[in-house]
Amino acid sequence: MINYFNFKKFNNKYLITNDLGRYLFADKKELFSLINNQVDMNSDFGKSAEKNMFCYNGSPRGFAEKVKPYFRDSKNYLFSSTGLHIFVVTKSCNLKCVYCQTQNGNEIPNGFMTEEIAERAVDIALTSPNDNLSFEFQGGEPLANFSVIQHIVEYTELNKRSKNITYNIVTNLTLITQDIVDFIKKYNVGISTSIDGNELVHNMNRRYRNGKGSYSDVKHSIELLKVNGVRFGAIQTTTSNSLPFYKEIIDEYISMGLKSIFIRPLTPLGCANKD
Ligand code: SF4
Structure with a gap:
């Protein structure tokens, strides 16, 4: 499953960012695999994307629990x-x-x-x-x-x-x-x-x-x-x-x-x- 993300072409790569303040550089193939929810989770890109919370295995509720503290940290200025x-x-x-x-x-x-x-x-x-x-x-x-x-x-x-x-x-x-x-x-x-x-x-x-x-x-x-x-x-x-x-x-x-x-x-x- 994939998390919400943004991307932009950056030289020959694509810069991918998410609301948790994480980023990755991906080539076109990797970006498309993410967009189409077809990331090979065992590839280097898949492991990196999972570690940086661009995609996940398991249930959405489990993922929400995992990202909760990071999200709270990144929006802490609101308090x-x-x-x-x-x-x-x-x-x-x-x-x-x-x-x-x-x-x-x-x-x-x-x-x-x-x-x-x-x-x-x-x-x-x-x-x-x-x-x-x-x-x-x-x-x-x-x-x-x-x-x-x-x-x-x-x-x-x-x-x-x-x-x-x-x-x-x-x-x-x-x-x-x-x-x-x-x-x-x-x-x-x-x-x-x-x-x-x-x-x-x-x-x-x-x-x-x-x-x-x-x-x-x-x-x-x-x-x-x-x-x-x-x-x-x-x-x-x-x-x-x-x-x-x-x-x-x-x-x-x-x-x-x-x-x-x-x-x-x-x-x-x-x-x-x-x-
Ligand atoms: S406000 Fe006065 S001192 Fe400040 S930059 Fe402008 S001209 Fe100079």
Whole structure:
């Protein structure tokens, strides 16, 4: 008997998959033997197909009992609830990066989350049965709407009851001030930023709207974070500008005291699609 499966031609073979997360490569003859429920269970393919639960000997009820724990494992995510909640507090940004996904290059005068919407979003997030939640602030440039981030964190702390909440801001680091640093230290907020490489590469990719590079301001902000002991991490977005400077990019990360590089390829959305 055969179990439900999908297949697709893959080079000269056929990739066969099932709902239990198992897969096999088969030639055309083997695939047809499976489709027609005529697998030779003593052949190598038959043994492999049986082991990976594509077909079985015996009763359907016996097979159902056998696959039950595997099926339960593969669908286990259905019993855990959402842990990561992302608050896009504004779509506005003071930079105009060549690969921006959230903007099309036009200034967006509006698009700031209000305190009322923020409270509603927190209320929804706190309904998650998960005891450990992560709240992440994104934009645009989220620090352009810092007062609402502040409001969200303070409102959450008042209403979280027994939940553990971690906070993280994804920022270009050009608007950070000592007052903001003091706040994020108080609530142990993490910082994720973008460093595309040395000054030349970073400024080719990540400029202000007036065309000025953002490197020196970012570097200054990183020093501020380090002096204040704020935890931060960075990602590196790779563009065609970056490729000749692979060595300088790594040297830059080392000089900033970063222990790892997360290299992100471009996603062809927004400005990245156009540029
Ligand atoms: S920092 Fe750059 S990538 Fe991020 S929102 Fe602003 S323009 Fe877009």
